[in-house]
Amino acid sequence: MTSSDSKTPFYITTAISYPNGEPHIGHAYEHIATDAMARFKRLDGYDVFFMTGTDEHGLKMQQSADKEGITAKELADRNSAAFLQMEADMGTSYDRFIRTTDADHYAAAQAIWKRMEENGDIYLSKYSGWYSVRDEAYYTEDETEVREDGVRYSKETDTEVTWTEEESYFFRLSAYQDRLLALYESQPDFAAPRSRFNEVISFVKGGLEDLSISRTTFDWGVPVPGNPDHVMYVWVDALTNYLTGVGFPDTESETFKKYWPADVHVIGKDISRFHAIFWPAFLMSAKLKLPKRIMIHGFLHNKGVKMSKSLGNVVAPKEWADQYGLDSVRFFLLREVPFGGDGSYSHDAVVGRMNSDLANNLGNLAQRSLSMVAKNCGGAVPQPGALTPEDTALLEAAGNLLQISREAYDVQDFHGALEATWKVLGDTNAYFAEQAPWVLRKTDVERMNTVLYVTLEVLRIVAILIQPVMPDSAAKLLTVLGQDDDAARQFSAIGTPLVPGTELPAPTPIFPKYEEPAE
Ligand code: ME8
DSSP states (O other): OHHHHHHOOEEEEOOOOOOTOOOOHHHHHHHHHHHHHHHHHHTOOOOOEEEEEOOOOOOHHHHHHHHHSSOHHHHHHHHHHHHHHHHHHHTOOOOOOEEESSHHHOOOOOHHHHHHHHOOEEEEEEEEEEETTTTTEEEEEHHHOOOTTTTTEETTOBOOOOOOEEEEEEOOGGGHHHHHHHHEEEEEEEESHHHHHHHHHHHHOOOOOOOEEEEESOOOOOOETEEEEEEEOOOHHHHHHHTTTTTTTTTSSSSHHHSSSEEEEEGGGGHHIIIIIIHHHHEEEEEEHOOOOOEEOOEEEETTTTTTTTTTTOOOOHHHHHOOOHHHHHHHHHHHOOOOOOEOHHHHHHHHIIIIIIIIIIIIIHHHHHHHHHHTHHHHHOOOOOOOHHHHHHHHHHHHHHHHHHHHHTTOHHHHHHHHHHHHHHHHHHHHHHHHHHHHHHHHHHHEEEEEEHHHHHHHHHHHHHHOOOHHHHOOOOOOTOOOOOGGGGGGGGSOOOOTBBOOOOOOOSSSOOOOOOO
């Protein structure tokens, strides 16, 4: 058995983005969070498969392409490339970037359709209703309203709807109400956070109508097996991406057996119904296992205001990374907003986190302790003397961070994991100031060595644990702490303390303060 065979598999996905526009900071937020989770699990010894990608079919794509006078495929190619570039710009460690125009995805989408059909859940009928192109969704009359401008809108999403009639295949969603409620009952963590899960549950309790799952008015989609006049409703095809990525329809393939069902689908609050209602119903119908958890994050707003092209307040992820540095952006997004809730961002908020949490609390502590070691301990990890209760308490608090972080990451509480870590850093700063090793240098060298050792040991543990959030800066910090070996950077190394005498490279500042550019 190779070591990867013995590892526990962990399959995590982002939503696949609509490439009908450019990536924005909301996309980056979701992908960075998912990436942090994937990295955390890898460092904790799991065999991780992390998938992201683009959702390229549907009327919205067709219409955006028409406006530009290009084909939907051309638009998809261009903008999918922009999303792929975003992954590089945000440093995500995905294993596959899936495009729903990939050949294997057509096969998977048609295969799940056939399974649902074989199960008796698909029938042909006629559909009429209020259709929103933006949402790719039909609404009932009372879910819409005519506003002052004389235009009818979806009340929930504020998008324009038009009356549409077409022959359509339907999925017998109504037959799944009880089974879905039983699922929610038996798996209270199926979707999180609870408040958003409760919204889903009450929607299902309100009754489910059958779902129109094909379109005949345009052809930019996956053809319905046996009836090429129809293309699949984009959400049937889109959700199936999670299966395609691990080898479906070959349910006997190694990847499928290993990674399905997915451990976590990370998605935003606007698409919780698709993931927590339609998706499990499709899978039940296709006789496939259900994902273990749907993690629903909130929306990011620019200084509290919804991002929109017309307001000109949409942030391009790359601009932020160029301005603040990628790791600061990653840290800010995960530290600032409790995952699941909505959040606000602003220049001042990012700079505040950079300067206080990163430059002061972490950067300064590392720089001060490591410079003292360079000058006073021959540039090597000092030999500690007997430990005082203060030393032991601090080392214990740092050691406990692994378990605290595991529990927090398991419920996607990045904010909580970082808060706990920075609490230990705050305590270490207080300890450093109180112990004053620069005074001990003249009075008690052995005690100075101990204080410096304890500080470096806390920094080592913190550096290992923040790799998922700030991979580059954490790697630099581990290097200046003499921890270059890959094995020394895994979570399994947290319990192995620094070896006195280990030579350290000259310290370099890692977390710079943000300087406003000169006018
Ligand atoms: O919904 N803040 O694609 P999408 C945080 N193709 N997250 C945001 C956000 C914001 N301001 N705006 C969007 C789709 N998101 C479908 C998904 S999955 C089978 C198909 C999130 O490009 C949004 O909630 O509109 C979603 O999870 C992701 O970005 C992609 O949104």
